[in-house]
Amino acid sequence: MAGDHRSRKSGTDDRTDDATPDRSPPTTAVRGTDLVVAYGDTSDPVIDGESIDIPTDEVTALIGPNGSGKSTLLKGLAHRLEPDRGTVLLDGRAVDSFGTKALARKLGLLSQENVAPEGISVADLVERGRYPHCGFFDSLSDTDHAAVDDAIRLAGIDHLRERDVGSLSGGQEQLVWIAMALAQDTDVVLLDEPTTFLDPHHQLEVMQIVETLRDESDTTVVLVLHDIGQAARYADHVVALKDGAVYARGPPESIVTPALLADVFEIEATVVETEHGPRIVPLDPIHDDST
Amino acid sequence: MAKGLDELAERSAVGRDWYVTSKLAALALCSLGILLLATLLQVSFGAYPLTLGEAWATVFDPAILLNGDVWHAFLLGGDTPEWFTRRQLVVWNIRLPRILVGVLVGANLAVSGAIFQIVTRNELASPYILGVSDGAGLVVLLTLTAFSGLLPLLPVLAAAGGGAAFLLVYVIAWKNGTSPVRLVLAGVVVGTVFGSVQRALFFFIDNLGVVMSAQTWLSGSLLGTDWAQVRIALPFTVLAMLLAFAVTRELDVLLLGEETAESLGMPVEKVRFAVAGIAILSTAAAIAVAGLVGFVGLIVPHMVRNIVGSDSRRLLAGCLFLGPTLLVGADVGARLALSPIQLPVGIITGLVGGPYFLYLMRKKEKLGEV
Numbered sequence: 001m002a003g004d005h006r007s008r009k010s011g012t013d014d015r016t017d018d019a020t021p022d023r024s025p026p027t028t029a030v031r032g033t034d035l036v037v038a039y040g041d042t043s044d045p046v047i048d049g050e051s052i053d054i055p056t057d058e059v060t061a062l063i064g065p066n067g068s069g070k071s072t073l074l075k076g077l078a079h080r081l082e083p084d085r086g087t088v089l090l091d092g093r094a095v096d097s098f099g100t101k102a103l104a105r106k107l108g109l110l111s112q113e114n115v116a117p118e119g120i121s122v123a124d125l126v127e128r129g130r131y132p133h134c135g136f137f138d139s140l141s142d143t144d145h146a147a148v149d150d151a152i153r154l155a156g157i158d159h160l161r162e163r164d165v166g167s168l169s170g171g172q173e174q175l176v177w178i179a180m181a182l183a184q185d186t187d188v189v190l191l192d193e194p195t196t197f198l199d200p201h202h203q204l205e206v207m208q209i210v211e212t213l214r215d216e217s218d219t220t221v222v223l224v225l226h227d228i229g230q231a232a233r234y235a236d237h238v239v240a241l242k243d244g245a246v247y248a249r250g251p252p253e254s255i256v257t258p259a260l261l262a263d264v265f266e267i268e269a270t271v272v273e274t275e276h277g278p279r280i281v282p283l284d285p286i287h288d289d290s291t
Numbered sequence: 292m293a294k295g296l297d298e299l300a301e302r303s304a305v306g307r308d309w310y311v312t313s314k315l316a317a318l319a320l321c322s323l324g325i326l327l328l329a330t331l332l333q334v335s336f337g338a339y340p341l342t343l344g345e346a347w348a349t350v351f352d353p354a355i356l357l358n359g360d361v362w363h364a365f366l367l368g369g370d371t372p373e374w375f376t377r378r379q380l381v382v383w384n385i386r387l388p389r390i391l392v393g394v395l396v397g398a399n400l401a402v403s404g405a406i407f408q409i410v411t412r413n414e415l416a417s418p419y420i421l422g423v424s425d426g427a428g429l430v431v432l433l434t435l436t437a438f439s440g441l442l443p444l445l446p447v448l449a450a451a452g453g454g455a456a457f458l459l460v461y462v463i464a465w466k467n468g469t470s471p472v473r474l475v476l477a478g479v480v481v482g483t484v485f486g487s488v489q490r491a492l493f494f495f496i497d498n499l500g501v502v503m504s505a506q507t508w509l510s511g512s513l514l515g516t517d518w519a520q521v522r523i524a525l526p527f528t529v530l531a532m533l534l535a536f537a538v539t540r541e542l543d544v545l546l547l548g549e550e551t552a553e554s555l556g557m558p559v560e561k562v563r564f565a566v567a568g569i570a571i572l573s574t575a576a577a578i579a580v581a582g583l584v585g586f587v588g589l590i591v592p593h594m595v596r597n598i599v600g601s602d603s604r605r606l607l608a609g610c611l612f613l614g615p616t617l618l619v620g621a622d623v624g625a626r627l628a629l630s631p632i633q634l635p636v637g638i639i640t641g642l643v644g645g646p647y648f649l650y651l652m653r654k655k656e657k658l659g660e661v
Binding site: 105124 | 306307467537540543544546547548550551553554555556557558596600601602
């Protein structure tokens with residue numbers, strides 16, 4: 001997990017005035033072009049002809065209402081759903097040209113809901129993340145053990161190491177799953193709704209892990225978020241989806257506006273500029289007949 | 292400070308590892324102890340009774356244990372040495388091979404049950420869940436009724452029938468890939484149809500002896516097994532066990548669910564089919580020599596998981612010890628309880644298995660998912 005520690009402005013999380021202070025212009029880690037993604041052969045495509053660029057070593061948040069295609073887009077990018085049309089390039093190379101394990105060494109995807117097997121310890125579960133790095137007859141190497149230790153430390157679950165996963169709270173368990181995805185040690189990490197169903201404390205824990213990942217291990221992070229405020233505060237880029245199409249993309253300040261919230265989420269809201277970025281105050285749902 | 296914490300964490304990691312391994316070791320030792328006891332009981336009682344001391348002396352007779360020629364005759368086929376006494380003949384040619392077959396059958400059923408519980412992510416899965424038992428049963432009935440000329444090939448045919456049914460289940464379940472639920476449902480479909488045909492075939496049998504042998508087959512029995520059955524089952528058992536232990540890491544990842552396994556770069560469909568194939572090989576070896584012994588493949592992985600957790604290598608290792616013990620122990624009851632009538636061992640395993648599940652149902656709130 002070693003890498004250049006980028007010198008971000010320390011001691012503050014105020015990024016609203018200057019989102020990329022001292023970085024060279026971002027390159028593209030993952031590029032999806034004209035993607036058409038559907039579940040199965042027969043159903044209508046959920047994503048119909050969209051293109052998306054994920055900038056390297058930055059945090060990109062996908063936001064949008066239920067059913068807008070966020071998870072589907074994520075699965076399309078991870079090659080978990082084969083797009084009917086269009087291409088996905090990872091570091092300039094088509095994802096379908098990677099072997100499954102080779103792809104899993106470069107790109108990790110943590111699904112929305114995960115069920116841990118009965119009677120497995122935290123350390124053992126995190127260790128499973130090393131699967132793509134191990135040959136068929138290899139046992140775990142020192143590198144593997146080091147990666148597991150790093151992931152556990154980064155996720156802040158050192159104290160839970162020997163606990164049975166079944167005995168943890170929902171928030172703690174989510175941190176363990178994130179640690180497993182981190183042990184995979186990929187350049188790109190895709191997280192599908194990592195904070196949904198968590199209490200505020202664990203939501204913040206997750207978002208801090210995401211920040212640390214970007215700042216200290218040069219990892220590209222894409223996450224689906226339901227909390228627009230979180231997206232505004234932590235993401236470098238926000239992509240807003242509506243009905244399977246990219247409605248808008250850009251830095252949080254330009255995306256999180258009352259007009260967009262009304263169009264995409266069908267809510268009336270005010271956006272207050274604070275020192276921690278834009279803050280959303282939802283007021284009323286907008287009904288179809290009133291628009 | 293941080294270093295101290297690291298050391299502490301490392302020590303507790305080693306501690307937990309040691310704790311679980313010691314539980315596995317205790318399980319293995321207890322299993323071996325009970326297996327030894329069951330073996331001595333099985334060897335000493337019967338129409339030609341021996342004392343436990345005589346049984347021990349004959350089983351651990353160095354003149355036989357260390358004799359290459361004798362083992363050559365046992366394992367590769369051939370005549371029993373002429374210098375065998377009557378007691379040695381009874382022990383080594385009749386009673387011990389039956390125990391050995393029991394060991395092989397128990398190990399196969401327990402390990403394949405553990406694998407199927409992982410593949411289907413359901414702890415109520417058994418080796419027979421994907422139609423294997425019904426395929427084998429149908430072939431047995433067909434052979435007994437319509438093709439009695441093929442009777443000598445019955446073990447092989449039954450195993451092949453089981454394998455064919457498994458493939459059929461896969462074909463039915465396949466639609467852009469499979470899923471545990473689809474596989475289990477397809478298993479139910481094939482099982483229902485094959486089971487009906489099998490029961491219908493009973494009405495075409497007019498010979499009570501054939502009905503009896505069919506029933507014995509379907510219940511699972513070690514009656515009359517000898518070295519020939521050991522020779523059939525041993526190579527496939529060894530092969531299946533080697534393969535099973537080679538894929539334990541795949542099993543561990545498969546247990547996390549399809550989505551996670553795919554994210555970790557596993558070609559889930561291929562691995563699932565391969566792993567199920569290993570379990571089918573194992574099940575077929577058991578069916579070929581003992582018929583359809585029930586419940587062993589269901590309860591043994593369950594008991595082992597409760598003791599050593601769900602780490603696949605430990606789980607399979609535990610099954611390898613407990614499976615034979617349970618089967619041989621049950622066979623002691625099957626052979627001696629109502630002597631001189633011998634029951635099929637499958638009846639005893641069912642009688643033991645039912646109450647165990649009742650106990651489990653009362654004790655655990657969440658039953659079903661592994």
